[in-house]
Amino acid sequence: MKTVSQMQTEVRSGCGSASVVNACSDCSVRSRAICAVLDNSELAELSKVNRHRSLGAGDCLFFEGDPTEAYYVVTDGALKLYKLLPDGRRQVIGFLFKGDFLGATFSEEHAFTVEALTPTELCQMPREKFELFVNDSQPLGRKLLQVATNGLASAQEQMLLLGRKTAQERLASFLVWMSARAEERGDDGDHLGVPMSRTDMGDYLGLTVETVSRTITKLKTSGVISLAERGYIEIRNRDRLEEIAEG
Amino acid sequence: MKTVSQMQTEVRSGCGSASVVNACSDCSVRSRAICAVLDNSELAELSKVNRHRSLGAGDCLFFEGDPTEAYYVVTDGALKLYKLLPDGRRQVIGFLFKGDFLGATFSEEHAFTVEALTPTELCQMPREKFELFVNDSQPLGRKLLQVATNGLASAQEQMLLLGRKTAQERLASFLVWMSARAEERGDDGDHLGVPMSRTDMGDYLGLTVETVSRTITKLKTSGVISLAERGYIEIRNRDRLEEIAEG
């Protein structure tokens, strides 16, 4: 079980990213992100300290082991979070999309690497400032607790997947989850945008690329899904897909 | 990959458990549990609403799908948390010990079953009352956020284990973790108390009983550990164990 040498494009804080102060009032994800719980005066305060960040596909926002310097909200695009074993085996522990919060880990060092799947826009909030906000604003504190416990629940669901599901069940579960997330964002849940590579899916589902590919072929052959243009999957039989996902 | 029919001893709220109001002032886990952040007046308030619960080995505190009615602190003993697939495949998603908090999931339904491994004592706090506490006490809110994010970090670590580690690496990681937890509680980290069965370990590590047994034998043969009396494992070569754990 050997995997890839890690030749990721290194793009660190500031590099290649326009850093301009950003008004929250006309933010496209405001209603969906954690910022929704902030009132106008808090939002005005936040506008003073946040910065805009842009990443190209494949750029890393930070690496496992880097000191925690900021919190983020994804305003557009998609990211993957992953951990590495010394020999290069990789486990993707999550994907983030438009509106998601990044940094629900109040520790000194990042426990995972974050890399952009597509060109991605972020709202970056400096660590100390944001933590002051959290202490001052009760609604924000509660919102973060909710984000963290939601994350915990999905992580437990993923443990069930990784520990006990077959390859087909894993793929089906993944597609069902992607579809639900797409609908949350207001996207089409049946014509599914899939910004990650087969390798990324494998590293998320505890499988190899080959198995992912074969399993997708099988789902396609049995008419549950079909492949649309590059980066899109069509869900043809949602009921069957959900049945497979649950074992 | 079929597993066990689920014939667990059903012991629900109240059954077989003395329900008496409990003074926090002389609680054995007070300094270690979340209660440590409460001041004396808050503690006095809490004393008025909490109840004591006792479970025998194998008793279930609640089941996956039950409505959330209370939060708990483990005052003594050990618990396992698990999720089931319809066909009985089981994934243990965590173990709780003395001092641990249970209920960092602010949802309406429990997403997992909780079962006692040994006779266990709990401090039970009614849901609404506890949530009022959380809203009133900033330190408690922050503490819970910390508990939740710590849980999230361990869950991510476990994903790496389940997705990418070999059987031997999983067992080694598990023992290293158990040892660290024992030391946190002030127990001996080398003469390790292991209250769970081989089946439970397997269901936690995504393996079968047989593989757990074989792998333990291998670790024993290579001199890394040795088996002491029933329910105890001796760590003989911690460095080597940690080496194996990290791949």
Next chain:
DNA sequence: CGCCAGCTTGAACGAGGTCAACGGGAGTGG
């Protein structure tokens, strides 16, 4: 046009699962 990265497919292999048997300790009942 040619190159490279990502995806797919085939064939052989192996880590861990499945099935089966056995041994030992704890609880039970005679």
Next chain:
DNA sequence: CCACTCCCGTTGACCTCGTTCAAGCTGGCG
């Protein structure tokens, strides 16, 4: 006190699902 049972852990033999290794295929890009 012993006989019996049951559960748990261990071990062996065999098998399977997913991995590994290898080869081609496709589409985007210089």
